[in-house]
Structures are given as structure tokens and as C-alpha cells.
Amino acid sequence: xxxxxLPHYIPxxxxxxxxxxxxxxxxxxxxxxxxxxxxxxQVTGPWPLKVLAKAFCTFIRGTPLLIQLWLLYYGVGSLFPxxxxxxxxxxxxxxxxxxxxxVLAFSLSFAGYEGEVMRGAFLGVPRGExxxxxxxxxxxxxxLTRVWLPRAVRLVLPxxxxxxxxxxxxxxxxxxxxxxxxxxxxxxxxxxTYIMYEPLILIAVIYMIxxxxxxxxxxxxxxxxxQRR
Amino acid sequence: MKHTRRLFxxxxxxxxxxxxxxxxxxxxxxxxxxxxxxxxxxxASGKIVGWEADFMDALxxxxxxxxAFEPTAWDGIIPALTSKKxxxxxxxxxxxxxxxxxxxxSKIYYNSAAVIIGPKSxxxxxxxxxxxxxxxxxxxxxxxxxxxxxxxxxxxxxIKSYAGQDEANADLTAGRVDYIMADGVTLGAFLASEAGAxxxxxxxxxxxxxxxxxxxxxxxxxxxxxxMDKVNAGIDALTAKGFFEENTKKWGxxxxxxxxxxMK
Amino acid sequence: xxxxxxxxxxxxxxxxxGYLDELMWGAIATLEISFLGYAFGCFLGLLGAxxxxxxxxxxxxxxxxxxxxxxxxxxxxxxxxxxxxxTNGLNQLLISFGFEPIQINQLLAAVFxxxxxxxxxxxxxxxxxxxxxxxxxxEAAKAYGMTSYQQFRRVVLPAMLPYAIPGxxxxxxxxxxxxxxxxxxxxxxxxxxxxxAAGGSKLYLVFYLLAAVIYLVISMxxxxxxxxxxxxxxxxxxxxx
Numbered sequence: 204x205x206x207x208x209l210p211h212y213i214p215x216x217x218x219x220x221x222x223x224x225x226x227x228x229x230x231x232x233x234x235x236x237x238x239x240x241x242x243x244x245q246v247t248g249p250w251p252l253k254v255l256a257k258a259f260c261t262f263i264r265g266t267p268l269l270i271q272l273w274l275l276y277y278g279v280g281s282l283f284p285x286x287x288x289x290x291x292x293x294x295x296x297x298x299x300x301x302x303x304x305x306v307l308a309f310s311l312s313f314a315g316y317e318g319e320v321m322r323g324a325f326l327g328v329p330r331g332e333x334x335x336x337x338x339x340x341x342x343x344x345x346x347l348t349r350v351w352l353p354r355a356v357r358l359v360l361p362x363x364x365x366x367x368x369x370x371x372x373x374x375x376x377x378x379x380x381x382x383x384x385x386x387x388x389x390x391x392x393x394x395x396t397y398i399m400y401e402p403l404i405l406i407a408v409i410y411m412i413x414x415x416x417x418x419x420x421x422x423x424x425x426x427x428x429x430q431r432r
Numbered sequence: 433m434k435h436t437r438r439l440f441x442x443x444x445x446x447x448x449x450x451x452x453x454x455x456x457x458x459x460x461x462x463x464x465x466x467x468x469x470x471x472x473x474x475x476a477s478g479k480i481v482g483w484e485a486d487f488m489d490a491l492x493x494x495x496x497x498x499x500a501f502e503p504t505a506w507d508g509i510i511p512a513l514t515s516k517k518x519x520x521x522x523x524x525x526x527x528x529x530x531x532x533x534x535x536x537x538s539k540i541y542y543n544s545a546a547v548i549i550g551p552k553s554x555x556x557x558x559x560x561x562x563x564x565x566x567x568x569x570x571x572x573x574x575x576x577x578x579x580x581x582x583x584x585x586x587x588x589x590x591i592k593s594y595a596g597q598d599e600a601n602a603d604l605t606a607g608r609v610d611y612i613m614a615d616g617v618t619l620g621a622f623l624a625s626e627a628g629a630x631x632x633x634x635x636x637x638x639x640x641x642x643x644x645x646x647x648x649x650x651x652x653x654x655x656x657x658x659x660m661d662k663v664n665a666g667i668d669a670l671t672a673k674g675f676f677e678e679n680t681k682k683w684g685x686x687x688x689x690x691x692x693x694x695m696k
Numbered sequence: 697x698x699x700x701x702x703x704x705x706x707x708x709x710x711x712x713x714g715y716l717d718e719l720m721w722g723a724i725a726t727l728e729i730s731f732l733g734y735a736f737g738c739f740l741g742l743l744g745a746x747x748x749x750x751x752x753x754x755x756x757x758x759x760x761x762x763x764x765x766x767x768x769x770x771x772x773x774x775x776x777x778x779x780x781x782x783t784n785g786l787n788q789l790l791i792s793f794g795f796e797p798i799q800i801n802q803l804l805a806a807v808f809x810x811x812x813x814x815x816x817x818x819x820x821x822x823x824x825x826x827x828x829x830x831x832x833x834x835e836a837a838k839a840y841g842m843t844s845y846q847q848f849r850r851v852v853l854p855a856m857l858p859y860a861i862p863g864x865x866x867x868x869x870x871x872x873x874x875x876x877x878x879x880x881x882x883x884x885x886x887x888x889x890x891x892x893a894a895g896g897s898k899l900y901l902v903f904y905l906l907a908a909v910i911y912l913v914i915s916m917x918x919x920x921x922x923x924x925x926x927x928x929x930x931x932x933x934x935x936x937x
């Protein structure tokens with residue numbers, strides 16, 4: 204085993220870790236927020252929205268994330284030369300960075316998977332509770348924000364740790380669109396030093412530690428939120 | 433249950449039969465899976481064609497072997513060789529002192545200049561100082577990536593690395609990188625295509641043999657010395673026959689490649 | 697030398713001018729890698745589940761390490777590690793036992809890698825399914841004087857299937873999608889073939905969309921198949937009210 208390269212690349216690895224975490228947190232937050240309406244309209248929405256949300260979930264869950272990411276990055280990118288003035292537009296600094304495509308692809312993916320989970324959770328809230336809320340005169344919006352959504356989220360909480368770990372394990376794909384996350388840092392180290400295995404082993408260990416912390420944090424969180432059974 | 437088992441076996445048999453892999457060749461050469469025209473690229477019929485594909489055919493005819501390409505991801509092509517996924521690397525791989533620590537190389541069979549290309553609207557200056565703050569695309573794990581890292585990054589250029597040359601080219605067309613550095617011949621092919629209409633060659637970079645290498649050779653495992661001798665004898669025979677000149681003419685690359693004859 | 701790109705109708709055709717036949721072969725390769733990897737993974741999973749339930753403490757610890765590790769590390773990282781280092785290790789093992797090292801073809805390597813990752817998940821799925829078989833049924837088999845193999849083959853295995861199939865169906869859908877990750881190490885499966893077609897034709901949007909549709913069809917057909925299978929293995933089971 205050869206670890207001589209390690210001291211020189213610590214800043215790169217730390218930056219890579221930072222990008223991995225930013226990718227994870229932003230996609231979980233954005234995707235998680237999107238998942239609520241996607242789950243809700245499948246349960247109560249008007250049929251066009253229902254069909255749309257269902258189709259979205261089916262597409263996301265039925266195709267590899269790698270293809271979704273390449274479709275967004277290279278597919279959309281191939282249209283740029285045909286759009287005059289795009290390089291002068293205010294969006295250009297975002298459009299030229301692989302990082303934002305990765306955030307978008309990972310968020311949509313998380314929304315697709317969690318949207319399906321939220322659908323089940325909304326259905327899983329006992330009808331009696333919703334009827335009781337309506338009976339005391341809550342508006343539909345209040346029923347949603349005070350009873351339905353909090354109860355659904357509580358139902359989802361035990362599975363959330365697993366979903367977030369799954370999302371973490373998807374983030375290394377970002378390196379295929381030039382993002383220098385942990386996986387990208389590894390690729391660069393291998394490219395510079397011709398050492399293949401040691402950087403891979405190192406990042407494998409880092410991902411394991413991250414998984415461990417996520418699992419622990421959610422166990423703790425779950426105990427904080429009271430639940431009567 | 434019996435029925436299910438028969439179904440399963442039939443499926444396995446069908447799956448094995450349908451495999452369109454060159455499993456029957458005696459020798460396999462690893463090649464970058466992403467297109468690298470005019471040396472190696474997979475055409476619409478699924479065949480790998482190009483200057484180097486013809487070279488492999490001629491070399492194997494010389495060695496009296498049946499050969500096939502094994503397309504592989506570029507950034508893992510050396511570990512794939514050392515872990516015996518194939519017998520050699522025949523994929524425009526420059527011979528460098530760093531790489532020689534892990535594997536051996538045959539005689540050099542061509543050399544060409546490393547160049548930087550960029551949009552026609554930009555000026556001709558491509559010095560590291562001038563490209564400070566610009567983004568330069570390059571295929572990862574290449575000598576060109578190492579070159580940019582040594583000369584351009586310290587002056588303030590941003591280096592974006594890609595799994596394949598084709599993706600780097602696509603991002604130059606899309607405008608997501610400002611310049612690309614790679615081998616002059618493959619970039620020449622790109623510039624001649626519709627997608628390369630945006631851009632032009634800015635010039636060849638000053639040579640640094642320690643990083644860029646002295647030319648391209650076939651990568652071979654260190655312990656396979658008998659195979660190495662056989663390959664080298666084949667290259668010598670092809671040089672004597674004038675194959676390289678002929679092949680270069682066939683692919684319209686006259687004057688763009690330095691061939692074994694010129695190196696002596 | 698102008699490399700003009702062929703017209704769309706040519707590129708989107710079967711035969712030597714178009715990429716559709718390559719895409720079709722890529723899809724077949726994807727199915728093949730997935731199928732063989734899945735079979736290998738389920739086999740490992742069955743061994744793992746039995747080992748976890750009835751093995752000694754050493755076996756249990758090793759299996760616990762395997763399932764924890766393989767489920768905590770990103771598939772992409774695992775695939776790269778096993779693909780390059782794992783096959784190397786296998787050869788070293790062969791050499792140390794006095795065998796000739798073998799050249800592992802890419803398809804087999806991909807199957808091996810995906811199967812190993814899959815095995816960690818199917819171990820857990822099958823373990824849970826075996827535990828879900830009512831103890832009374834196993835005891836009844838024992839009372840009939842069946843050997844432990846007979847108990848497993850005739851009672852546990854058929855009785856656990858209804859519990860295992862939803863989980864196994866999910867794993868199949870995952871492996872068809874994970875097989876795309878093999879593209880990163882290079883193989884002629886659908887994702888990589890698409891990458892080549894997209895690069896060769898410059899029709900990135902068209903080909904990636906097309907690939908997405910093919911994957912979608914694979915997963916939708918699989919969904920139907922597993923729904924049918926589940927109904928079939930649940931024959932004779934009491935319907936849930």
C-alpha cells in the first residue's frame with residue numbers, strides 16, 4: 204500500500220467531501236420539498252396532476268440515475284450552440300457548471316422516489332383523524348398543515364435514513380459531469396499519481412463513516428419526535 | 433417447479449448465445465471505449481475503425497494471431513491490463529516514465545504534437561499566463577491532463593476533466609469550456625467536423641518529454657516479455673514494409689504523424 | 697477531411713448506418729448482465745441468509761461485515777474496487793494455489809461485481825423472508841422426520857417465497873439500473889453503447905432519451921412479471937382481508 208500521496212491531496216479531498224455533502228443536503232432538501240406535492244396530488248389531486256405526478260415517479264424510478272444525469276448534462280448541453288445569446292445570459296454561470304446539473308438530477312431523483320413514499324404515507328394517515336380535523340372546522344389547508352402532513356412525515360421518518368443513505372450513495376455519479384466531489388477528487392489523484400486502489404479505499408471508508416453518522420443522527424431524531432402507538 | 437427450472441436454463445443459454453463479445457479471439461487489446469477518431473472509434477455498424485484499428489489488424493497478421501479490441505474506460509485502462517482483462521493496451525497511449533513504473537511499452541509506433549484549441553472568436557495566444565481564469569477541458573488520466581496540471585493550473589486556469597475525449601469536445605461546442613488540450617490529430621478530426629466549426633487550433637504546446645512522453649506505444653504487462661518481443665518484431669516488420677506510411681496516407685494524415693522510420 | 701454527420705433517418709435505423717441495432721444489442725447485454733448478476737446475487741443471498749440464521753459466530757460476523765460494508769459504500773465505488781482489485785485478488789488466489797491465472801472477460805467481471813453487491817441486499821431480504829415462515833410449519837416438517845435439507849427444500853423455500861418476492865422484485869429493478877454503472881468502467885451494455893452512439897452522431901439528447909425509454913420499458917415489463925409471479929406463489933395462501 205502506498206499512501207505517500209495523501210498529505211498533498213488533503214485539501215482536495217476536504218473540498219471533495221464538502222461538495223459531496225452539499226450535493227447530498229441540497230438534493231435531499233429540494234427533492235424532499237418537491238416530494239410533498241408529488242405525493243399529495245396522487246392521493247387527492249385532479250386527474251391531470253395525478254397522471255403527471257405518477258408519470259414523473261415512474262420515469263424517475265424506472266431509469267438509471269446515470270442516464271438521467273447524462274440526459275440533462277450532455278443532452279441539454281448539445282442544444283446550447285443553437286440558442287443565440289445564451290452565453291451572455293445571466294443564467295450562463297449556472298448553465299456551464301456540471302455541479303448544478305448534478306443538483307438538479309439528484310433532486311429530481313430524490314423527489315421521484317420520495318414522492319412515491321409520501322403517497323403511501325398520505326394514504327397511511329388514519330381517515331378518522333382527518334375527519335376529526337374537518338369536523339372541528341379546520342379549512343382544507345389547515346387540515347393539511349396541522350394534521351395530514353405532520354402525521355405523514357412522522358410515518359416516513361423511519362425510512363428516511365435509508366433513503367438519505369441511498370441518496371448519498373448516488374452522489375459519486377456527479378464526477379461523470381466534471382464535479383470534483385469525493386469521487387472526482389479520487390479520479391484526479393489517480394490521474395496525477397497513477398495510484399488506483401488506495402484513493403478508492405480511502406473514499407470507500409469516508410462514505411462508510413458518513414453512512415454511519417446519517418444512520419445515528421436519524422435514530423436520535425426519531426427518539427426526539429414523540430409517537431404514540 | 434420443473435417448468436420454471438427449464439425456463440431458467442433456456443434463458444441462461446439464450447443469454448450466453450446472444451453475447452456479441454469477441455470472446456473467441458486469441459489476443460485482446462484494451463482500447464478507450466469513448467471515440468478517439470481518427471485512431472479508434474466505434475462506427476454505426478459497431479466496428480472499431482481507424483488508423484490504429486488498421487494497425488492492429490496488420491500487426492496481428494504479422495504475428496499470425498487472431499486479435500480483437502476490448503473497449504474499456506480510459507481512466508482504468510492500466511489497472512485493467514494489470515488485472516488481466518486483456519493482453520495489451522492499443523489506444524494511443526503515450527509512453528511516459530511515470531507509466532513505465534507500472535507497465536512496459538512496445539516500440540513507439542507514432543508520435544504527434546499536443547495542441548490547444550479554442551473558439552475562433554478568441555485570440556491566438558494560448559500561453560498559460562493568457563489563459564488565466566479560463567476553463568480548459570481535457571480527458572482525465574491523460575498526459576495532457578498532467579501537462580495542464582503542471583503548466584496551466586498554477587497560472588490560474590480551471591481544469592475540467594472528462595471520462596472521454598468526446599465529452600470534452602462536446603463541452604467545447606456547448607461553450608462550457610473555453611479551450612481543450614489533446615493530441616493534435618484527434619482534435620484536427622474534431623475541428624474538421626460540424627461540431628468543431630466553432631473552433632480552431634491555437635497552437636502546439638512546448639514539448640515536455642517527461643510529462644507528454646516521446647510517443648505512443650502498446651502497453652504490455654511487465655512480466656510478458658515473450659509477448660513484448662513478438663510485438664516489437666511485428667512493429668519492426670511493419671516499419672520495414674512501409675505499412676505506417678501507407679496507413680497514414682489512407683487516413684489522410686500525411687505529415688501529421690511522426691512515424692517509426694523518422695524516429696531513427 | 698470533413699466528417700459530415702449522417703442524416704437523422706440513417707442514424708436512427710438498424711444496420712450499418714444506424715445505431716438502433718447497437719442499442720438493441722446494448723439492451724440485450726444489459727439484460728444479460730443483470731440477469732446473470734441477479735442469479736449470482738440471489739445465490740449468494742441464499743447462502744448468506746442461511747449462514748446468518750444458522751451459522752456459527754464466525755460465519756455470522758463475516759456475513760454481518762459483508763452486508764454492512766456492501767450496503768454502506770456507494771455501488772459505483774464498490775464496482776470499481778471489485779472490478780480492478782477483486783479480479784486481481786482472484787488471480788493471486790489462483791496463483792497461490794498453483795493454478796494458472798485466468799483472463800476474466802468483461803461480461804463475467806460485470807456479472808461478478810454486480811452479483812456481489814446484490815448478494816449483500818438479497819441476504820437481508822431472504823433472511824427476513826425465512827424468519828417470516830411460521831415456526832409451526834417447520835416444526836411440522838421436523839415431526840414428519842424430514843432431514844434439514846428436505847425441510848428447507850420442501851417447506852421453508854416455498855413458504856418464504858411470498859415474503860421474499862416483493863423485496864427480490866425491487867432488487868431486480870435495482871440491478872437493471874445499477875448495471876448502467878458498469879458504463880463507468882467500460883462495457884458494451886446499454887448505457888455505454890448509448891454514450892458511443894451519442895458521441896458518434898452528436899445527437900446527445902435523442903440517444904439519451906431513447907436509452908431512458910428502453911430502461912423504462914424494461915422496468916415496466918419487469919413490474920408486470922413480478923406482479924404475476926407474486927400472485928402465482930401466493931396461490932393457496934389465505935387472502936388478506
